[in-house]
Amino acid sequence: MNIASGESRPVFPFTAIVGQEEMKLALLLNVIDPKIGGVMIMGDRGTGKSTTVRALVDLLPEIQVVANDPFNSDPFDPELMSEEVRQRIRQQEELPIISTKICMVDLPLGATEDRVCGTIDIEKALTEGVKAFEPGLLAKANRGILYVDEVNLLDDHLVDVLLDAAASGWNTVEREGISISHPARFILIGSGNPEEGELRPQLLDRFGMHAQVGTVKDAELRVKIVEQRASFDEDPLAFRKAYELSQVNLSNQIKKARERLSSVKIDYDLRVNISKICSELNVDGLRGDIVTNRAAKALVALGERNEVTPKDILTVIPLCLRHRLRKDPLESIDSGLLVKEKFSEIFGYTSKNN
Structure with missing residues (x-):
């Protein structure tokens, strides 16, 4: 980059x-x-x-916007257009389009x-x-x-x-x-x-x-982080150049994942189990169910696959639910671990499974 x-x-x-x-x-x-x-x-x-x-x-990736529009309006999607741009389209005016980061x-x-x-x-x-x-x-x-x-x-x-x-x-x-x-x-x-x-x-x-x-505890890892930062501060352009290929590869992976996302499938049984976890953890509302489904599918798209597995759900579900659990002042266990325990109970699956 x-x-x-x-x-x-x-x-x-x-x-x-x-x-x-x-x-x-x-x-x-x-x-x-x-x-x-x-x-x-x-x-x-x-x-x-x-x-x-x-x-x-x-x-x-760069996006296409209507030039000189303060709302970064999408020239093609009405949901992402300002009223002024819609009006210009109704008047069949040709929109100036530019690409921007x-x-x-x-x-x-x-x-x-x-x-x-x-x-x-x-x-x-x-x-x-x-x-x-x-x-x-x-x-x-x-x-x-x-x-x-x-x-x-x-x-x-x-x-x-x-x-x-x-x-x-x-x-x-x-x-x-x-x-x-x-x-x-x-x-x-x-x-x-x-x-x-x-x-x-x-x-x-x-x-x-x-x-x-959290703060990294491993001494060797801490040294590596300090060295990385020192190298970047000393010569940012050379440091970025060294990571240019990995940056481009990850950027392309994101772009492909966005395109693949709509084709990713999640089985009905898996969706039912996600909702069971939310229900048994007393998660209020349905946001937890929805977000877990979406996050699992995004993870699969990132991995260039088409089918959600229990392992994908285990990866994302603590991130999606830990902040939705009701706080128990007497509970010392991390809420993310509580989510993983409930996942193992309902799915009969742990991270050691293949």
Whole structure:
């Protein structure tokens, strides 16, 4: 992957990141199927959460957008078009189309609702009779990634707004009787340190997957991570060049997985067992069932296969359910292990099975 001309900050290559397999897998699966619903990454400071998310963007394919459109409108899919672009199509206007990299939008902790959602210029609307809309970060994030570092410190009201937009794919701004809607389809990625507070359970449940990251304990692995970082800081261009082939290969693998996803099958019996696990673990609602099905299919597509196996489900189900379990203050076992135990009980399958 070449660095675009004028890019001032080279990005650490995704394929050079050592360890943190759970986080990397959750991010890749969401890129293959954005309908999984995003990732919440919780872990210690200095474990590479932000570095990994930024590295992910470098792998993503270019998308076609309508030139000079603030919403990154898709020129062919009405669900991903702004109202202005739809109007231009109705008028049979020829749209200028360009290819661009999928963007990642950082949401700063101190952001206001206006900055996130956009604002309507009431004065201009009343005097000139036009819907004068100043797009916010949700508009910029359409068809891309919205990253919120330290999401557990973000105002609950703003988290609600983000999750509503992520779930519906649309952002609506209303003021003084004037209403404007635009597409806001993005992959929501949040990260945080559990020591600084957890998200409310009803908000946590809205994230498709929950990855846990920890500080690497193995001394040799720690040395390797330190050396990798030092090499990158010393000569980012040479470091990226060394990983160019692996980056291109993974990028192509993602592209093929996206194309293959619709042909992946999951047997009825497996779907029933997934729902049994959710039911017996007292998971509220059906999000857990839906996300586990989607994540398993995305994993199969990534592996260039067409049929979901119990092993695929075992790989993804802790990521999909651990944050949906009701917290028991007397329970010391990790919730991901509880999910795996219930999986083994219902499937009669463990990771040792072939």
